[in-house]
Amino acid sequence: AQSVAQPEDQVNVAEGNPLTVKCTYSVSGNPYLFWYVQYPNRGLQFLLKYITGDNLVKGSYGFEAEFNKSQTSFHLKKPSALVSDSALYFCAVRASSNTGKLIFGQGTTLQVKP
Amino acid sequence: GAVVSQHPSRVICKSGTSVKIECRSLDFQATTMFWYRQFPKQSLMLMATSNEGSKATYEQGVEKDKFLINHASLTLSTLTVTSAHPEDSSFYICSASGQNRGNQPQHFGDGTRLSIL
Numbered sequence: 161a162q163s164v165a166q167p168e169d170q171v172n173v174a175e176g177n178p179l180t181v182k183c184t185y186s187v188s189g190n191p192y193l194f195w196y197v198q199y200p201n202r203g204l205q206f207l208l209k210y211i212t213g214d215n216l217v218k219g220s221y222g223f224e225a226e227f228n229k230s231q232t233s234f235h236l237k238k239p240s241a242l243v244s245d246s247a248l249y250f251c252a253v254r255a256s257s258n259t260g261k262l263i264f265g266q267g268t269t270l271q272v273k274p
Numbered sequence: 275g276a277v278v279s280q281h282p283s284r285v286i287c288k289s290g291t292s293v294k295i296e297c298r299s300l301d302f303q304a305t306t307m308f309w310y311r312q313f314p315k316q317s318l319m320l321m322a323t324s325n326e327g328s329k330a331t332y333e334q335g336v337e338k339d340k341f342l343i344n345h346a347s348l349t350l351s352t353l354t355v356t357s358a359h360p361e362d363s364s365f366y367i368c369s370a371s372g373q374n375r376g377n378q379p380q381h382f383g384d385g386t387r388l389s390i391l
Contacts, residue, residue, distance in 0.1 A: 194379055203280070203367050203382035204318075211377055250317065260306055260371045262380060264317045 162187045164253045166265035173241045173272055181236040181268045183251030192254035193234045194262065195225055197247045204250065210234060221245070241272045276302050278370050280383025288391055289360060295353045295386045297368030304370035307351040308380060309343060312365045324351050358390045 163186045173179045185191055192211055196204040208219025215227045225236045234251060249268050255261040277300040285293050297307055306325050310318040322338075324330040324345035332338045340362075342354040351370075355362055365387055369380035 192377065196379075196382075201365075201385065201387065203278075203384045204369070204380075206379040206381065209379055248315075260378070260380065261308070261320065261323060267315075267317050269315075 162253050162255050162263050164251050164263055164265040166249075166251055166268045168268050169266070170269045170271060173270070175243050175272050175274050176240050179238050179241040179245070179270065179272070181249050181251075181270060183234045183236065183265060184232050185234060185251075185253050186232065187253055191227075191232075191234075193225075193227065194252040194254075195219065195223070195234075195236050196250045196252065196264075198250065198267075199247050207236070207249075241270075243272050243274055246270055246272045276370075276372075276381040278304075278368065278381045278383045280368050280386055282386060283384060284387045284389075286389045286391065287358065290357055291390075293355045293358055293388060295355075295366055295368070295388075297351045297353070297370065297383050299349045299370045299372075299381070302370075302372050302381075303348040304351070304372060305348065306371050307345055308369045308371075309341070309351075309353050310367045310369070312367060312385075314365075318367065321353075355388065358388070360390045363388055363390045 165184045194209045195207040198204050210217050210227045218224045251265040252262040255263045279298045281296045309321045321336045322330045322332045324343045330343035345351040367385040369382045371380045
């Protein structure tokens, strides 16, 4: 069965420092991986996806993620954090090939302090 | 980018009331729509998947008679919480995807905060 794990409930970084939000996955077959961000009382916004190709995926708002097949990881990164990046981040994996259903990780709260 | 509109954003009503939530894809045809429920500081729990013109597929443990889903067109899906009770209070979020949905991200509405008194 497909699954996603985000091992950190919360990540704290100082503004201007690099940030990493961790995600590991377990899938049968090729992984289709996604990162979403959620601000309070809002829906989810798509940041980036990995389907195939380059292991380093660039997305919205300066975020990028590195796909590592041997470590089954898809960590979200940003070189320089902004206070406005503070939000709840979800990693997701596609559950099946014909429905588009996603399985979400538990979510990681990112807190960027000035 | 793809836009999904969800309405209403907030509902407060008395126990026993039925509440309808709409989810519209504004600039693309949504062959599949998903309905989620989210509790505070928790992940999204998929309730059901709906495909245009066919019956919704409900996840295990979700009462289909309680949460009625209709996906009558390629741009609109509705979730009706029938005879809502305080335990149904939650944040409900819809998402939509177009064709080739496996490769494409889901696009989410802004959610509906449902509070049952």
